[in-house]
Amino acid sequence: MLRSRRDVLVVGASAAGLSTAEALRRKGFPGRITVLGDELHPPYDRPPLSKQVLSGTWEPERAALRTEEHLSGLDLDLRLGEHATGLDPASRTVRTRSGRDVRADAVVIATGVRPRRLPEQDGLAGVHVLRTLDDALALRKDLLSGGRLVVVGEGVLGSEIAATARTLGLDVTLAGPLAAPMALQVGPLISGLLKELHEERGVRLRLGSGVAGLEHAAGRVTGVRLATGEVLPAEVVVVAIGAIPTTDWLAGSGLELDNGVVCDARCRAAEGVWAVGDVARWQHEGLGRRVRLENRTNVTEQAIAVAGAILGDPAAYTPIPYFWTDQFDAKLQMYGVLPAAAEVQVVEGDPAARRFVAVYREAGRVTGVLGWNMPKQARLRRAEITLGEPA
Numbered sequence: 001m002l003r004s005r006r007d008v009l010v011v012g013a014s015a016a017g018l019s020t021a022e023a024l025r026r027k028g029f030p031g032r033i034t035v036l037g038d039e040l041h042p043p044y045d046r047p048p049l050s051k052q053v054l055s056g057t058w059e060p061e062r063a064a065l066r067t068e069e070h071l072s073g074l075d076l077d078l079r080l081g082e083h084a085t086g087l088d089p090a091s092r093t094v095r096t097r098s099g100r101d102v103r104a105d106a107v108v109i110a111t112g113v114r115p116r117r118l119p120e121q122d123g124l125a126g127v128h129v130l131r132t133l134d135d136a137l138a139l140r141k142d143l144l145s146g147g148r149l150v151v152v153g154e155g156v157l158g159s160e161i162a163a164t165a166r167t168l169g170l171d172v173t174l175a176g177p178l179a180a181p182m183a184l185q186v187g188p189l190i191s192g193l194l195k196e197l198h199e200e201r202g203v204r205l206r207l208g209s210g211v212a213g214l215e216h217a218a219g220r221v222t223g224v225r226l227a228t229g230e231v232l233p234a235e236v237v238v239v240a241i242g243a244i245p246t247t248d249w250l251a252g253s254g255l256e257l258d259n260g261v262v263c264d265a266r267c268r269a270a271e272g273v274w275a276v277g278d279v280a281r282w283q284h285e286g287l288g289r290r291v292r293l294e295n296r297t298n299v300t301e302q303a304i305a306v307a308g309a310i311l312g313d314p315a316a317y318t319p320i321p322y323f324w325t326d327q328f329d330a331k332l333q334m335y336g337v338l339p340a341a342a343e344v345q346v347v348e349g350d351p352a353a354r355r356f357v358a359v360y361r362e363a364g365r366v367t368g369v370l371g372w373n374m375p376k377q378a379r380l381r382r383a384e385i386t387l388g389e390p391a
Contacts, residue, residue: 006031008310009102011084011094012110013037015045015296016277018065019303020108025074027311033076034102036094038083041133042071047296049136050160051326055168056140060133084111087253089270106310109250109261109275113243113294118152120214126221127214127237130161139238143170147235150174150224152211154181156325158240159194163327166203173204173232175211175224182325186332187340190358190370193351194327201328206232243294245279260292265316266309267302276306286318286387287337295323320385330354333378336368336385348377357381 008024010017013035021033037043044063052058071078086095093103115129128139143149143165151162154176162174162181178184180191181198199205206226215223215231224232245260255269256262260281263269267282275282277299281292293302298319305317324333342360349356349372357377360368365386371378 007104008033008106008108009092009094009104010035010108010110011087012108012112012277012279013039013043013078013080014110014112014277015043015065016112016279016299016303017108017110018043019300020110020276020306021074021076023304023307024310027307029307029311032104033074034104035076035078036082036084036096036102037078037080039132039134040081042066042068042078042080044133045296046131049133050130050157051164053133053136054130054140054143054161054164060137063133084249087250087255087273089253089255089273092272105272107273108306108310109269109273109279110277111246111249111279113278114246115239115243116241118211118214118239118241120216121237121239123219124214124216124221125219126235127239129239130157131243139236142236143168145235146170148173148233149236149238150232150234151238151240152176152224153238153240153242154178154183154207155240155242156182156185156323158238159198159327160325161238161240162198162203163201166198166201167328171204172202173206173234174198175206175209175226175232177208177210179208181205181207181327184340186334186338186370187342187344187360189344190332190372193354193372194330197328197330197354206230243278245281245292247279262290265318266314267306267317268309274306274309276302282317284318284387285316286320288388291321293321293323295321297322318387320382320387329373331373331375333371333375334368335370335378335382336360336366336387338368338370342367347381349374359384 043065083097092107115131121127148171150173151158159181166172180195183191210227212225212227247257261275263282265283278294284291346358355373358370366384369381
């Protein structure tokens with residue numbers, strides 16, 4: 001509890017870090033808040049990168065999370081371009097690449113994740129990942145030059161990029177080992193409908209086979225080689241095969257690092273040290289297991305919980321998971337847990353009309369709710385979700 005503590009250090013200046021600082025101020029914390037960010041851009045939002053920024057419907061500046069006036073009103077010591085390289089939890093001191101040691105009474109780790117990459121993609125022109133604003137702008141520049149695009153990865157991000165690029169009129173192929181877009185996230189019924197949607201809109205699907213590597217000539221990508229031996233010609237490739245928690249800078253710190261920063265039910269990783277956002281893997285008392293969530297809603301809710309924990313709130317953080325995706329004219333909202341093997345029942349609307357709500361059940365309990373172009377109805381069904389193992 002920050003009774004006599006006078007300062008908080010937040011490592012990470014994206015949505016998780018900024019939301020934590022804002023929550024501390026809203027809860028009345030009057031002390032010094034230092035926020036370190038390794039990018040030079042002021043804090044910005046990531047969900048628009050694969051949609052509005054990539055499509056050009058938003059100028060890059062519109063992705064900014066807050067105005068300069070708002071940031072100034074928070075009275076933060078915001079240090080951009082400052083990359084953390086180490087942490088001593090005992091003294092709560094963070095070392096930076098510039099050689100500075102920054103100490104505080106409480107440290108919040110909000111360093112997020114970094115994209116997984118294919119082994120041979122580094123240094124190849126035309127091959128992209130999408131995590132940062134600069135990534136989105138570089139990819140958009142290549143897309144506007146025309147040519148064939150292959151998206152490697154049929155998860156949420158890959159499916160969104162494919163939809164955005166196809167809307168721009170590009171020749172798009174989506175490749176991945178699963179049978180349909182987002183099959184791992186939503187199960188066969190909904191992913192089958194997404195497959196139909198992408199095919200109707202002209203996305204070529206090469207699914208059900210892993211990617212073996214990249215073809216290239218003279219330092220530029222020329223195609224994607226599937227495990228079947230088929231080569232998909234491409235002038236531009238986006239690799240969207242998941243992300244890795246950014247914890248390398250914590251090696252040797254003594255913190256438990258296992259698919260993120262391992263925390264207790266209050267997101268505490270050590271005395272005086274908390275983690276928030278995509279990098280945090282905490283004990284979810286409602287689900288009875290450790291959880292790490294990569295979604296925008298969790299960032300905001302968890303930041304509020306971490307700020308409360310720093311200030312002495314004993315409550316455990318037990319959210320109902322939520323994420324959304326926009327692909328073409330489909331807007332999907334997903335609450336709770338959506339196991340691939342769950343029984344799925346459409347309870348409102350009609351899948352043929354692309355407007356419906358489905359509930360996911362395991363052992364007779366509702367574990368999740370999905371809305372396809374029915375956001376209000378899906379939100380109301382959220383109350384039916386039961387977390388945890390069946391009795």
